Amino acid sequence: MRVWSGATGSTRRRAGPALVRDGALWALLAAAVVTGDAYLREPPQRWWLTAAGLLLLGAATGLARRRPVAAWLLAAALALAASPQLLTFSYGPALAAFGYLLGRRCAQSRPALVAFAGVVAVGTASAYVRTADDGQGADPVLVWLVMTGTLVFGAVFPWTVGRYRRQDRELFAAGWDRAERLEREQRIVAEQARLRERARIAEDMHDALGHDLSLIALRAGALQVAPGLEDEHRQALAGLRGEAARATERLRDIIGVLREPAPDRPAPDRPASDEPALGERASGGTASGGTRAAEAAEAAEAAAPLAPVGETLASLVTRAAASGLPVRLVTDGAAESAPGALPPPADRAAYRVVREALTNAAKHAPGAEVTVAVDCTEDGTAVSVRNGPPAAGATTAPAVPVHTDDGTGLVALRERVRLACGGLTAGPSDDGGFTVTARFPADPQKADLRADVRPHAPAAGPYEPGAGTHAPAVGPYEPGAAARQFAAAQRAARRRTARATALACGAAALVVAAVFGWYAYTTAESVLPRATYDRLRVGDPEDGVRDVLPGRQESAPSEDRSPPPPPGARCAYYRTDGRLFTSVDIYRLCFRNGTLAGKTVIQGAGDER
DSSP states (O other): OGGGOOOOGGGOOOHHHHHHHHHHHHHHHHHHHHHHHHHSSSSOOOHHHHHHHHHHHHHHHHHTTTOHHHHHHHHHHHHHHHOTTOOOTTTHHHHHHHHHHHHHHOSOSHHHHHHHHHHHHHHHHHHHHHHHHSSSOOOHHHHHHHHHHHHIIIIIHHHHHHHHHHHHHHHHHHHHHHHHHHHHHHHHHHHHHHHHHHHHHHHHHHHHHHHHHHHHHHHHHHHHTOTTOOHHHHHHHHHHHHHHHHHHHHHHHHHHTTSOSSTTSOOOOOOTTSSOOHHHHHHSOOOOOOOHHHHHHHHHOOOOOOSOTTOOHHHHHHHHHHTTOOEEEEEOHHHHHOTTOSOHHHHHHHHHHHHHHHHHHHHHSTTOOEEEEEEEOSSEEEEEEEEOOOOTTOOOOOOOOSSOTTSOHHHHHHHHHHHTTOEEEEEEOTTSOEEEEEEEESSGGGOBOTTOOBTTBOOOOBOOTTTTSSSOOSOOOOOOHHHHHHHHHHHHHHHHHHHHHHHHHHHHHHHHHHHHHHHHHHHHHTBOOHHHHHHOOTTOBHHHHHHTSOSSOOOOOOTTTSOOOOTTOEEEEEESSOOTTSOOOEEEEEEETTEEEEEEEEOOTTOOO
């Protein structure tokens, strides 16, 4: 029974409003039935047939929601029973209304097409059978053409409109559903942004406070070996140094809870407000320039400064030296005369590299000399931090692994530098020390970082704007997959509606052309010349008379225009001329018992003769 049930879940409404709408529809259709049967039919329809039609129409209205195909078939059966041409005032509105509901409520087109084909088949048989029995001489071909035209205009067109309306409502609902889904996705993105911000703040807290705690431990170690200090104070300083080292480790463990869970998804860098440009650190200038990737990364970051505001690279080195770390800053002339040589993301990455390297040198190589070098060339800028081996007799802090699962140490530094389109190398030197070098290209668009290959992270290839960053590249908007699918669904719905409309219009044009062509043909073939009519005499043999008659006949005129035929006679009607769309005189020839029993000229409609 799948063919007869085309209603979809979207058409089911609450029972109360649905009953009201169905009742109003039945009342309108019933008014057309009562009016047509009582005033527009000759003779008027019997009252019990009208009542039966109203009951069947009510049943069709009740079926229209769950069985729209069956409801339309019931309306078509009523119209076909009223007239083989389907063209009646009584059931024509019902045929169109249920055709519209069929398109509106039936999800598939095949059930409707099967129903249309079935009505055409039944109507074709009815046209030939009923015209042969009505005694009016109606042309079955013309009846069939009118029936087909009524089906196209009175059922197929409303069905097409209903299908278009249904597809339009589905697209409308899909659009709102997509809007709600986008709102939910935006809330999820906002929540993820807040979580990433917490992770960035946690990382900055670890970097900044860990650096300061390392300097405190370094100062305590320097005071511990100062001459003239009593043993009691030395023990207190040793305890202070140990507590600072343990506080650094506890801070690392606590902050690690808020970090990103995987090392391949580090948080973006901090904004420029907490760390000045490299050019400012070298010469006090102002940073400028940058690339699309730098601008995108800058726009994606939120300000939460934790380092001393306005601290330059030189200030960082000076503060570390004041804490007892033997460190010096070496810059070449190009670096001193080229402020803003790097975009802000690269400046911040360089600052983080130096700060992390100084912290590690203080923890793992106390007493070793540290050199911070900034070298600017046409190809880019290199920032390196090199420390020698630990001083003899120096006590090192507990070692901290540089490759951890929470993204700390050199793994995090590598990612920071990579996001700034640079490359990082780190490793022991020949003299037992350690060197960390970050290189940033002058033109990030041409950067080739394939040499930066390391465990736990893929090799970096040629720079692509926005690749590997949390912030998208700046560029023209491109719709996502959901938007493309929605647009494709809209285009497909329009194409289906256009095809259905074109087919219906083509069928209607063919039917209209066929009706007019057949009308012109039957008109020309049903003309009996006046001379032939005058030669016929009452009493002539029927066979001889039919030999001179035209091949087709005219439909019988109304009874008010023609006198009663002779009793028991069979009559044939012929036109007096071939004018189209004009009521002309009709020749009536009546036969009885094999002879011509009578001949009459019936005046055309409106003729006053």
